[in-house]
Amino acid sequence: MSQEKSSVGRPKNEAASTALKEVALNLVMQKGYDAVSITEIVNGAGVSRQTLYNRWATKAELVLDAFFELANRRVEMPDLKSQTSRQTLLSDFLKQIFLHLEKDGDSLGSFVSAAQSDHDFREKFYTRFVAPRADIVRKLLKDAQSRGELAPDKNIELWTAFIHGAFWYRLINGQPIPQDLANEIAEEVFR
Amino acid sequence: MSQEKSSVGRPKNEAASTALKEVALNLVMQKGYDAVSITEIVNGAGVSRQTLYNRWATKAELVLDAFFELANRRVEMPDLKSQTSRQTLLSDFLKQIFLHLEKDGDSLGSFVSAAQSDHDFREKFYTRFVAPRADIVRKLLKDAQSRGELAPDKNIELWTAFIHGAFWYRLINGQPIPQDLANEIAEEVFR
Amino acid sequence: MSQEKSSVGRPKNEAASTALKEVALNLVMQKGYDAVSITEIVNGAGVSRQTLYNRWATKAELVLDAFFELANRRVEMPDLKSQTSRQTLLSDFLKQIFLHLEKDGDSLGSFVSAAQSDHDFREKFYTRFVAPRADIVRKLLKDAQSRGELAPDKNIELWTAFIHGAFWYRLINGQPIPQDLANEIAEEVFR
């Protein structure tokens, strides 16, 4: 990746990328994805229009990049080597997610929104945000099965969808996602 | 309140509303919500721009109205007096929903999209589309409990969210919703 | 004129006409002809849109009607039987015109404006406002000639144009029309 530097001509100003991502993310969090214009972002970043287009093809790509950088710094894989019960691990993991959901709910709404009309965006959002989190749950459930904490014939795929569906469902419908929901879900999973 | 016809001034031409809804819905189903412009809709309906704005404040409201009219003609409450097992009733009900989801997936995506940026819209969408369907499932589960087909200590609210979350989750992530998923869900509920 | 009453159906409400003319004239004097809309006039008069169109075909006709009613009440034919010098008569007549010009300057501007784009309007404005005033001057000059106060070979038509041109020229260019101009003009005519 560091290899592909053409080393000819003036190098890209990394500060511009940083400024763009920061401004874009802030604006989207404040006003929602659709309400933010490219013009607004580049003005806010003190950067020219073309500079943005030199780095990202669309607003969607820029904003996603910015968001992921933030979000992925915050996923904390549960420690499957610990002896804590898998129910507790699940509950704690969900609580951690719900905490961010509280803060980022509106931007996430924006992304869900953008994902519906822009299939590229949807793919990226799924691959880089949704799927990794689903994977963690999936692994946790399998681990629980192998440890005998979960019935061996539980449909893991379905339960992964149940768990994530439960809070996405509340999210897109604008309902609050209380910390307690994490406990309720974990309890029902391991019943 | 339902009588509030003002009867003063020229009455609104109902045919215009009908034409607008039909054209709008068709276009959205063909090209997606965002790709359809107001100009396109009014031209297609042979109606003036202002006439649309006299009836709906935004494209979202128009399309929503049009869609509900269609969708609500298609909800079929399961017959709780029948002796069919509640698991089968649930499975059949979900299958029926999934069938429409297949066809209307993109428009539904549009609505979810619009709902994220427009909270009025979200409220309407929830009240008129999401909630009624959730209610049916909730009633069905309670009925199953009272008939002893479902454990009496199952968390009905949570399971309602599980069930709907499962397919909404797939929907917003652009994944197919196979008919078989209905069986899988029903099975897991009544396990 | 009073003959042509059809006497079938509800008679026209004369108060509506009066209100329309009054409102129209006031609005035009305040904001200028172009800035006043039909909608504004009918709302101001508390009258329906159709009622206006039942009486006048265009805004121009209504406004002209209203203006003429006012203006023609104010023309005062100089008394050609008096022994006052014709120069004084002319000067006094012009002074009287200039006085109204001061007040009505902007609406007159509006009419000149409307007259340029609407040839019907131009014709009516000329026939009912400009020409009568020109006629008076023409008659006065001829009378002065017959009394020997004016050179018999003066080109009356041209001088009529000179005299009116002089202040219309100032009017359309937005220059003030001082009372003293009346004296200057009269002096130069009878030099």
Added chain:
Amino acid sequence: MSQEKSSVGRPKNEAASTALKEVALNLVMQKGYDAVSITEIVNGAGVSRQTLYNRWATKAELVLDAFFELANRRVEMPDLKSQTSRQTLLSDFLKQIFLHLEKDGDSLGSFVSAAQSDHDFREKFYTRFVAPRADIVRKLLKDAQSRGELAPDKNIELWTAFIHGAFWYRLINGQPIPQDLANEIAEEVFR
């Protein structure tokens, strides 16, 4: 001050300005000022709507610019060094004006019209079109006085107004301006 080229950013495309002016002027001459829409002009010029608004705030300013460019190429200052009688010079100058008036009468009407409702426009029209022509006449009259061809006590300002008023008066009233009027005016001035 004439050097104030900013030289930053993409420079304005001069061809677009030229095309806009040409199309605008042609359309106005064909159909009259009011009948020409901005949409029509930009389409005709193959230029985007915003490009027009980047250069002129209103249709009036554009058309005025276009017209001046044409008109000012056509003013021909009479040669005050020639020995031709000043009466002939005046008559010839007026004839030259009347010739253009014939062709441009309707556009000029449009400008007079616009000038009445828009005081900025009025100022520009006066400064750039009316006043220069009046100045020429004023100078010519003064020269005639200094050469003894005109009575030294003639009120030059008033006569300048007489002369221009005479044909403007006919113009705004939609009356023809025959070439012979130039002779009549000159004759009366130098009588």
Added chain:
DNA sequence: GTGTAAGCGAGACGGTACGTCGTGTCTTGGA
């Protein structure tokens, strides 16, 4: 140390859609 190629700001450009306004006509029910 100079040439050359890319980066960059500023901002113009062709497009497309927007929501609003004004026009003159039409359509009701009631006077």
Added chain:
DNA sequence: TCCAAGACACGACGTACCGTCTCGCTTACAC
């Protein structure tokens, strides 16, 4: 037959954003 109320088709308005383009200037490496 008139009227108030207001819907309607039409067409223009000025604004907003998009993604691309065209300048003059500024890097920074490669010769």
